[in-house]
Amino acid sequence: MKALHKLIEERVKPNFTGDGKLKRFWVVFDSLETFLFTPGHTTSKGVHVRDGIDLKRTMFLVIVAMLPALLFGTWNIGHQYYLSLGDITTADAWSAMFLDKILVGAIKVVPLIVVSYATGLGIEFIIAGINGHSINEGFLVSGMLIPLIMPVDVPLWMVAVATAFAVMIAKEVFGGTGMNILNVALTARAFLFFAYPKQMSGEIWIHNVMGSKAAGTLQMADGYTGATALGQLANTVGQPVNGEVSAGVMSMFADGGMFSFMNCFIGTIPGSVAETSALAALIGAALLIWTGIGSWRIISSFIVGGLVMGVIFNALGLNAYMTIGPVHQVVMGGFMFGAVFMATDPVSAAQTNTGKWVYGFLGGLFSIMIRVFNPAYPEGVMMAILFMNVMAPTIDHYVIEGNIRRREKRMTQAAIA
């Protein structure tokens, strides 16, 4: 590897430094070189030895934790597609057409990832070039999260616009990585949600449902809309608990139904690219907690918060939606994915340990609350986490004030003694 490093230093680097032809692209070169080789920089002041951990490794491990969700999501896109066409039945769900499913999924997912990274990193490189600093690794994670929380059939140009908006407005105007108040990926999704409400609803959760309908090849039951679990449940709001509509929807959530507990847990249901599988998210959570990179306080209190709200709704039971079991509630929609990968974003979450408990718990609580109370926004997790992002500094403020008051109290006591 020494030879490779020497080659880069002697042949490639001069093009990017001094009067080299490509000196405008120094940032690009620098980030690629430091990606390949941890620089031989030594400690210069303060400690003489440093921990091996750095931001690259941290961010990379978060991406690794997302892989189960990504891979499952890719398969599931194909799975849902063939299901909608009637080429497979739920009985042979696992065995049939494995490679075809992956292929369909990849055709959808790969462009999403490419667009997200190209847009986001492009902007980051330009801003880093203007400001003369090196690239922070933060977008490596955001750039992967954005495609994972997009509806399957979202137009690529929308992803590009949303990513650009999120990187510039949510992050760079606040000072870049480490300074943002809102989670970047969720901002991208919220932007699409509010800027293109018409395109972000309806039949975009399963690949090409609209096309199949038009061509008459859709084989699913009559009235099939390709809606998500939450989309279906939203229909029960305002309906009597035992009414016809509610009963119809609820039958889908019973054992053997499309949105049965097992289907929701494993994730063989329509939804955003990689949010459907609670299991895949929990595998990611295990890795994040194991490595200490994701806050176990936030993940666990978030889930507990969701369960508590589910129990409260069960007790109220005002509509069919509220009667869904708490555990079933938290494995549906983007709840688990949000708890594991969104709420734990260390920059936009609460920073103090006590604050993390409060932040996570309220985030989980509000996720389920918004989802049930406001059927216009079926996915409550996005709204809840963005709201808690805004509240996180306030939560921390009170935790820190408590510390300050302890110190002041100690001082008064010392003065009396």
Added chain:
Amino acid sequence: MPAPVKTRKGLDIRLKGGAHGEPHGLTAPERSSIHPTDFHGLIPRMSAKAGTEIQAGGVLFTDKKHPSIKFVSAVSGTVQEPVRGEKRRILRVDVLAGGDGAVKHSALAAESASAEEVRSAMLERGFWPMLRQRPFDVMPSPESQPRDIFVSGFDSAPLAPLAGQVLAGRMDAFRAGLSFLNALLNGGKVQLGVRAGDGTFDGVSEAEITAFDGPHPAGNVGVQIHHVRPMNKGQEVWTVGMQDVANIGEGLTSGEFVAKRTVALTGSRSQPALLQTTIGTPVSHLTADRVLMEDTRIISGNALTGSLRGEDGALGFFDQQVTCLPEGDEPLFFLTKGWLGLGFDKFSASRSFPTWLMPKGKEYDLNTNNNGEERAFVVSGQYDAVFPLDIFPVQLIKSIMVGDIDRMEKLGIYEVAPEDFALCEYVCTSKIAVQDIVRKGLDQMIEEFA
């Protein structure tokens, strides 16, 4: 004795090259030096002219702000022209050893010396600079009165020598030193923090003893103050190193200046040893024939807080350790030794490395590579895990970065010294120079109060 104070937070960095066994004497060095830069904020005013002869205990220079604080020579010999840096700032004052004799003052009795006698003797005879004060981690002014004096009876830093090693044969001097320091207090005794289970200080009745049980930085005097009697705004606490307590005891009792230092030569690049010498000994004298010099960083002090002394520099005034580590100036390919490597050779507080799965006895040959580049604060909760004080480290550091004096005060800056943040700096994913920031914050507070 009450139950030991348990501190859970912290980290023992297991480096290779600890010094074990008995200390042995080192030949007298040819030169003895004081670096005025070891005393933060000190502006020296030379008293001894270059070229003149000086006896051990003779005054080399004084503190310009407090002329009653004297800095004396540890050896007899010839005063050299001071080594100066930018703006003629004095970086080092050397005495070339040669000649005998020592300045002799009247002897004090540890049991009966009055506060005034001890204070003026310490100022006059060169022992005052052994004191450090909190807040601000500087030398106390001659007029100030401390609430308490704290002595840490163990050094928990990586590869630090044990109390029993550095105080071997000096317990009487140590106890006399405690008695003299007690005289400076308005009643009450010196607070001594000891390692739980260490018998070195058994029978010491001249101090209030508190045992501590926990990983580094439990041995930091700042942590001990925080857990025994935390400091509040407006209070002042002095701290003294354990070897200097013995020096004060021996010196005031005998009437001569005593600056003995047992130094642990440590690190994977050295043949570890415990060496008995004096303050002011050139580092090169300590390392001679015992250190592999090529691509080696020789640090006066420990790997977390130590300083580089330059080619002819002397051991730091407060240091009892020299650490020799390999320089890590090789670029590392990302998949093998770099950021994505398995990292069996790296010691990490992060569980993304296998460190935490390794046997507790495994020692690591760490080099000085930064292991990454500086980044913005991203990860949270990392500093808290190694910071056993009821203070929010990141919030305090951020208040320093924005220069918010009021906030620094509220968040507890009076209680801390840069060394308390050394582990935060070590574990930092974003490679932020935390100790440097804390020092700047303390300096800003000093200016504010000046």
